Amino acid sequence: MDRHTEKIRKRYDRVSKVYDFLEKPMEKSKFSKWRDMAIEKLEGKVLEVGVGTGKNLDYYPKDLNVTGIDFSSKMLGKARKKAKLLNKNITLIQMDAQKMDFDDNTFDSVYTSCVFCSVPDPIKGLKEIRRVCKNGGKIIMMEHVRSEKKVLGTLMDIFNPLAVNSYGANINRRTVENLKKAGFDNIKVTDLWLDIVKLIEIKNEK
Template sequence: MKIDSATIQQRYDRLAPYFDGIEAMMEGLFFRSWRKKLWASVEGQHILEVGVGTGKNFDYYPADARITAIDFSPKMLEQARRKKARKQVNVELELMDVQSLHYASNSFDTVVASFVFCSVPAPMKGLKELHRVCKPGGRVILLEHVISANPVLAGIMNLLNPMVVSLVGANINRNTVKNVQACGFSQVRVDERSSDIIKLIVAVK
């Protein structure tokens, strides 16, 4: 089931005031530890985070880096701006769609996204944009939930996907590792700590 960017943006705008509360349990049980692993792998002086959402990664930003963070949902970005002020985080926030980044090629040392490409209507287009703006030798690091390798669970995820997309605009059956491998990176590896449906992907340009 495919939905355009405007429709997904509207759904995230609607959820923005409640988003942290909705995901609080999963954040505490699972996602927080994965975010720590992701940001422990970040290197370089100029970092881009795509899909910043409400700013859930702010606590893990490296103190000595220049960080730019984008999101395509104005309401999610409002939440991030409030959190930025409250936590006094040094980050430049921009309203932008990952499918059409307004940055020059070879701009960033590392590009980061966490649980973003489930919601990008044209994921290959977005991934190619990450490849474009990453510097040669730089890394794109993605934390994503993907379709299971277990055929039974994968079948259930495929069955449920249309309902999940219609409710929140997120796909639960994406094969993001395969998509990244098709985007021209010199090296793509999946962190060995990854689980069946949560993958920490490191791609080198």
């Protein structure tokens, strides 16, 4: 793990104790509904990249074969406790999204939710998702991105260093553009809130 990735990982270790509390206001809005909608689209053998404290665990059907990874051991510890409480049979592994240990074409579906704001090298992470997802497989992403509205986008750029230094998350990532740079073509984008929170659906074509 390089120095920059290690620095971000330590920030998430540090914030893990209060992460769910800080995110609670957003979860009470529409995020719960959006998570449910996104997870309904998953099928087969599923990989969740950036499982964090396990916010999505409650939404997974019992019969879905799910593996979740995260680079923060302390965030993952929270997720393991939730999985046990929910009696969910989900495999949770500490792993860097930028360098996964899985073989090529391992998963039928890959899911991320508000993760690619935090992956230090997003293109590298997206290329890894493309690699481990089967040809013709699904990639479902619910991500917040930089607004292309002039004033709002500029404000996000101004406040981004504060967000990164305190929380480890970039608020001005252009994730759809990054997907294209990573080699994805078949991309469907739906705006969920303004042009900031998006549901991204991809057919993995290699």
